[in-house]
Amino acid sequence: MRKTNWFFAFAFVGIAIFTGCNKVDPNQETYDNASISKGGILYDNFFSIEAAYDQNSPNMAKFKASSDFFRCKQCHAWDGLGNSGSYINRAAKTSRPNIASTNLYQVSQTKSFTELFNAMKKSEERRDIGYDLTTYNPATNAAEGDKMPNLTQILSDTQIWDIVKFLKEGMFDVSQLYDATYTGVYPTGSVSFANIGKDGNEGNGKTFFAANCASCHGADGKALTMENMSLGKFVRSKPNEVQHKVKYGQLGSSMPGMFTITLSQMKDLYKACSNSTTFPD
Numbered sequence: 001m002r003k004t005n006w007f008f009a010f011a012f013v014g015i016a017i018f019t020g021c022n023k024v025d026p027n028q029e030t031y032d033n034a035s036i037s038k039g040g041i042l043y044d045n046f047f048s049i050e051a052a053y054d055q056n057s058p059n060m061a062k063f064k065a066s067s068d069f070f071r072c073k074q075c076h077a078w079d080g081l082g083n084s085g086s087y088i089n090r091a092a093k094t095s096r097p098n099i100a101s102t103n104l105y106q107v108s109q110t111k112s113f114t115e116l117f118n119a120m121k122k123s124e125e126r127r128d129i130g131y132d133l134t135t136y137n138p139a140t141n142a143a144e145g146d147k148m149p150n151l152t153q154i155l156s157d158t159q160i161w162d163i164v165k166f167l168k169e170g171m172f173d174v175s176q177l178y179d180a181t182y183t184g185v186y187p188t189g190s191v192s193f194a195n196i197g198k199d200g201n202e203g204n205g206k207t208f209f210a211a212n213c214a215s216c217h218g219a220d221g222k223a224l225t226m227e228n229m230s231l232g233k234f235v236r237s238k239p240n241e242v243q244h245k246v247k248y249g250q251l252g253s254s255m256p257g258m259f260t261i262t263l264s265q266m267k268d269l270y271k272a273c274s275n276s277t278t279f280p281d
Helices: 002-021 028-033 036-045 060-065 072-076 104-110 113-121 157-170 202-212 231-237 239-248 263-273
Strands: 179-183 190-194
Touching (some): 036 072, 231 239, 239 263
Antiparallel strands (some): 179 190
8 A cells, every 4th residue: 555655646746747847828829829920010110000000099199299209119129139239329319218228139039928928018117108208308307208118008918919929939130140340338339230141142132132122122222212322222231120121011111021031031132232233332
C-alpha cells in the first residue's frame, strides 16, 4: 500500500509539472485572429480612413488638430527605437510631445502578447482624452502631454490586439536593413545611415521594384517626389521611415501597403535603391 501511495504521489506531481509547463495563454486565439496589417496602419495613424476609424467620432477634430499626441509612431518612431533611434533629434514642440525613451521594438520581442495588451489597456498614468493639449509647452508644461493617451477611451480591444500583433510580428528589425550611427543624446543628437540593404541582392531588388513600384515611381524613381526628394534619395535619407510605408502604405495617398513583403525582399529593395546611379537624386 505504501509503494502504491508513493507511485500516485509522484504521478500527480509529474502531471502537475507537465501541465504547468504547457499552460496555454487564454488570449491565444484572440491574438492569433488579430491582423498584422491593420496593426501596422493603426501604429501609423489609428484615426485614418485606411484604419477604418469612425470618421464621425466626436474626438476627430481633436485627433486631427493634435495628431502627434495620439499617433504611436510619433512617440515611438517608425523604427520603434524611441529617442535612442532615428528620432534622437526630433525635439518636442508645442505641436508634438517628447519622444519616448522606451525601445518599443525590444520590449515587444521580450514581453508576451498578453503583457503588451495589458500595458496598452492601462488607464492609470495615461492622458485623458479631455486634456487640453493647446496648453502643452515642452519647456514649462510637458508632463501630461507627454503621457501615453488612454487608449481605452479611443480604441477597441480588437484594434489594440491588432497593434499588439504588429508589434510582435510585423515590425522590422531595422538593424537588419541598414547600419545607423547615433551620436549624442536626445533631443540634440544626430543619426547617419550607411550600408542600406546590407546583405540584400541588388538584382532581385531591381526586379521587385520594376514589378511593384515602377508604374508609379518611374524606372529610375524620379516620376514622383517625396518631401522634394526622388525615391532613391528618400530611401537613402530616411530608410527608417520607408520600410514601414512600403509594407503598410502611404496613408492618405494612392500607395497601398505591400503587406506580405518579407525581410529578405525589403533588403533587396533597399539594396537596389541604395545605388545612386540606378536611382539618382
